[in-house]
Amino acid sequence: MADVFKILGIDIDLQTAAVCLSIIWMRLLTAFSVIPFLVGKPVPRRIVVGTALVIALYLYPLLKPSDPKSVLPSEWMVLFALYFKEMFIGLAIGLSASLIFYGFEAAGRMVDNQRGASLARVLIPQLGEQGSTSGQFLFQLALVIYLVLGGHLLFLKSFIESYELIPPFSFPNVRPGLFPLMDFLIVLSTNVLVMSVQVAAPVIIAILIVDIVLGITNRLAPQINVWELGFNLRGIIGIAALFAILFLFDRYVYDSMRISARNTDIVIELFQGSIPPELKDVETPPELQNIFKFEPTGEEIKKTPWWDKTIRVFSLPSDGNGG
Numbered sequence: 007m008a009d010v011f012k013i014l015g016i017d018i019d020l021q022t023a024a025v026c027l028s029i030i031w032m033r034l035l036t037a038f039s040v041i042p043f044l045v046g047k048p049v050p051r052r053i054v055v056g057t058a059l060v061i062a063l064y065l066y067p068l069l070k071p072s073d074p075k076s077v078l079p080s081e082w083m084v085l086f087a088l089y090f091k092e093m094f095i096g097l098a099i100g101l102s103a104s105l106i107f108y109g110f111e112a113a114g115r116m117v118d119n120q121r122g123a124s125l126a127r128v129l130i131p132q133l134g135e136q137g138s139t140s141g142q143f144l145f146q147l148a149l150v151i152y153l154v155l156g157g158h159l160l161f162l163k164s165f166i167e168s169y170e171l172i173p174p175f176s177f178p179n180v181r182p183g184l185f186p187l188m189d190f191l192i193v194l195s196t197n198v199l200v201m202s203v204q205v206a207a208p209v210i211i212a213i214l215i216v217d218i219v220l221g222i223t224n225r226l227a228p229q230i231n232v233w234e235l236g237f238n239l240r241g242i243i244g245i246a247a248l249f250a251i252l253f254l255f256d257r258y259v260y261d262s263m264r265i266s267a268r269n270t271d272i273v274i275e276l277f278q279g280s281i282p283p284e285l286k287d288v289e290t291p292p293e294l295q296n297i298f299k300f301e302p303t304g305e306e307i308k309k310t311p312w313w314d315k316t317i318r319v320f321s322l323p324s325d326g327n328g329g
Contacts, residue, residue, distance in 0.1 A: 022074045023066075025085075029174050030069055031062035032089055036096030037165060041104045043149055043158050069169055077175045092174055095277055098191065099168060102269040103161045105194050106262045109201030110148040114141025116206040120213045121244030122237055140248060144205070147252075148259050157263040164270045172277050179279040187276040194269060205251065205258065212247040213240055 035058040038045050045054045071077040079085050118138035152158070172178050180187070203210075216239050224232040275281075 022078065023070075025078060026070055026074050026175070027062055027066050029088060029092055030065055030169070031059055032092040033096040033099075033169075033174065034058040034061055034165075036093045037100035040097060040100035041161070042107050042145075043104075043153060043161075065166070065169065069174060071175055074175075088175070088177070091177060095168070095172060098187070098273050098277070099165060099270055101191070102194060102273045103266050105198055105269075106201065106266050107145060107148060107152075109198045109262075110205060110259075111141040111145040112198060112202035113205035114138050114144040116202055117141075117144075117209045117244060117248055120206075120210055121240045123241065123244075144255075147255065148262075151256050151259040152263055155260055155263055157266065160263070160267040161270065164267060164274065168274045168277075171274055178277050180277055186281050187273070190269075190272060190276065201262070208251055209244055209247040212243050216240060216243050 035055065038054050038058050045057060079088065115138045117140040123139065217236070220232045220236050220239070223230060
């Protein structure tokens, strides 16, 4: 193949170009494997891989280094770390954008649990798992509104910009934002529960009032079969409150879309090593300040043995007492 390109007058190193393309493609593939919109789990894996590859081919002329051989590491261990870095970045960006949909699905589960329909299960294709009927409904509705409002365009814009802000062929100086990044990802996962409670709050309050009324009724008129009556009332009031939520649901999805876009930008800023104002109170402990201080790029990679780089990247600084 190289001889054919030479005959055509095209000077290109296929092996180096393939490595550069695969590094760009790795971040895309990892992000596309976790986001429920655009692709999702119902889409065959071949189409997901092919879509990520097409976008990587589109980005390759814009991102390829002028001298790839001087940028790419020569040791396979450092190259493997470069691939792992791209996978982790794609995973973090994808999760920061997709967690809001898990919140809507969890809200539907709370609604069904309160109205006594938690045993009903349907398959949610985008998540590849079973969920409640209300969870499926809220998830699909949030997904449609998200796409109609252009949330996927905001995600793609931030994701494409991440290649410029976090170059794929070098290791970012993530040391200042490492612990804030971990803390922020934990906060995002806990916000799923907060979001689900906020969405399901009208149903929970309405059914709580029904339970209080039924309890008082049972005291005043013991001859009424409150147990059987409660199943019917919970189902009716729960569905009525669920439909009442829908009047403000589009606004809530819009606010969640903006929060999701901001979360994606915060994750990218933390990978750059800069701490956003929202996370200024999270600082790296002094004894761990030197973690990931080494940045193997360019000529420094070629001159340093891979075992020395590995030790310097993954080891803690000495405390001066031989520890």
